[in-house]
Amino acid sequence: MARIIVVTSGKGGVGKTTTSAAIAMGLAKAGYKTAVIDFDVGLRNLDLILGCERRVVYDFINVINGEASLSQALIRDKNCNLLYILPASQTRDKDALTLEGVGKVLDELSKEFQYIVCDSPAGIEKGANLALYFADDAFVVTNPEISSVRDSDRMLGILSSKSRRAERNEEPIKEYLLLTRYDAQRVKSGEMLGLDDVQEILSLELLGIIPESKSVLSASNAGVPVILDEKSEAGQAYSDVVARYLGEKRPHRFIDGKQSFLKRLFGGRS
Amino acid sequence: MSLLDYFRSSKPKTAPLAKERLQILVAHERTHRNQPSYLPQLQKELLEVIRKYVNVDQDAISVNFEQDENQETLELNIVLPDYHNANKELNN
Numbered sequence A: 001m002a003r004i005i006v007v008t009s010g011k012g013g014v015g016k017t018t019t020s021a022a023i024a025m026g027l028a029k030a031g032y033k034t035a036v037i038d039f040d041v042g043l044r045n046l047d048l049i050l051g052c053e054r055r056v057v058y059d060f061i062n063v064i065n066g067e068a069s070l071s072q073a074l075i076r077d078k079n080c081n082l083l084y085i086l087p088a089s090q091t092r093d094k095d096a097l098t099l100e101g102v103g104k105v106l107d108e109l110s111k112e113f114q115y116i117v118c119d120s121p122a123g124i125e126k127g128a129n130l131a132l133y134f135a136d137d138a139f140v141v142t143n144p145e146i147s148s149v150r151d152s153d154r155m156l157g158i159l160s161s162k163s164r165r166a167e168r169n170e171e172p173i174k175e176y177l178l179l180t181r182y183d184a185q186r187v188k189s190g191e192m193l194g195l196d197d198v199q200e201i202l203s204l205e206l207l208g209i210i211p212e213s214k215s216v217l218s219a220s221n222a223g224v225p226v227i228l229d230e231k232s233e234a235g236q237a238y239s240d241v242v243a244r245y246l247g248e249k250r251p252h253r254f255i256d257g258k259q260s261f262l263k264r265l266f267g268g269r270s
Numbered sequence B: 001m002s003l004l005d006y007f008r009s010s011k012p013k014t015a016p017l018a019k020e021r022l023q024i025l026v027a028h029e030r031t032h033r034n035q036p037s038y039l040p041q042l043q044k045e046l047l048e049v050i051r052k053y054v055n056v057d058q059d060a061i062s063v064n065f066e067q068d069e070n071q072e073t074l075e076l077n078i079v080l081p082d083y084h085n086a087n088k089e090l091n092n
Helices: A016-029 A060-064 A099-112 A126-133 A146-161 A184-188 A195-202 A214-222 A233-245 A261-266 B003-007 B015-033 B039-053
Strands: A003-008 A034-038 A083-086 A115-119 A137-142 A174-182 A205-211 B061-067 B072-079
Touching (some): A003 A016, A016 A034, A016 A174, A016 A233, A099 A126, A115 A126, A174 A195, A214 A233, B039 B061
Parallel strands (some): A003 A115
């Protein structure tokens, strides 16, 4: 049986796809057979972040409609042979996703994979609802920014009421916080909500803080998940996230943003 | 932070303001979170029935749903117009 993780946020542009790609790669690198599914039908992007956009033949909707088998649609990652990507359809709309169809695909994947990562679209409509419906764990991706925190709180309400676990009165989805695009310097100077501020409102188990980092854009430019950039702070932060999720105790980093005097002076971020 | 910023006087601290606004907003939104989705429709239909007998305004009727550990309470509050026995209230 696979463990199903949904990466969600409500708000767009906070780093859901970056996070999905990074943690799916992290889990696969740790030795777990992992599938990552793009639920953003009509606006697929996960394939770009993972650098497999030219290898997409069949997609999630084709599998749901029986036009292709799962093994035809799954794309094996070029960097790690335990990672598979199921891309979203670019030509269909979100109504092509059905509860029954998604359930069937997840059931079939569960037989073969240990982790299934569902990359949710923004918003609270069909695609987002289906991405979280079958989840066991939720990674709530939040920016230290007022609208993102509000949307995350709204998402927590939906996670606790509109999932399969909620409907069946089972143990609720385990919710984790990932605070992304965090700028410790700006927190220090009182310009940005800090970890404590966000936690006072959301109070979730913190999986990690991902610092604002230029390496995230470089990674998506190249189509390589940022977790593979071991020199970057964001890459290291995602490695910590995966390790913590798998039960390892690691102290949190990147909260106080220690920087060298020269970096402070000339304003660089790695 | 660049060289210029380093010598510039400190920027206004806006994060505490953001936090305060968020706390108020989130507390308010959470109270509405667990309300059943039929509430607006119920309110509309009740208003139609009441209007058959008494001429009341749209905002003269409020339906509140509250939930605690043991029970769920649906509170219905109707304010009748002044000329009709000043502010008679119905509660269930």
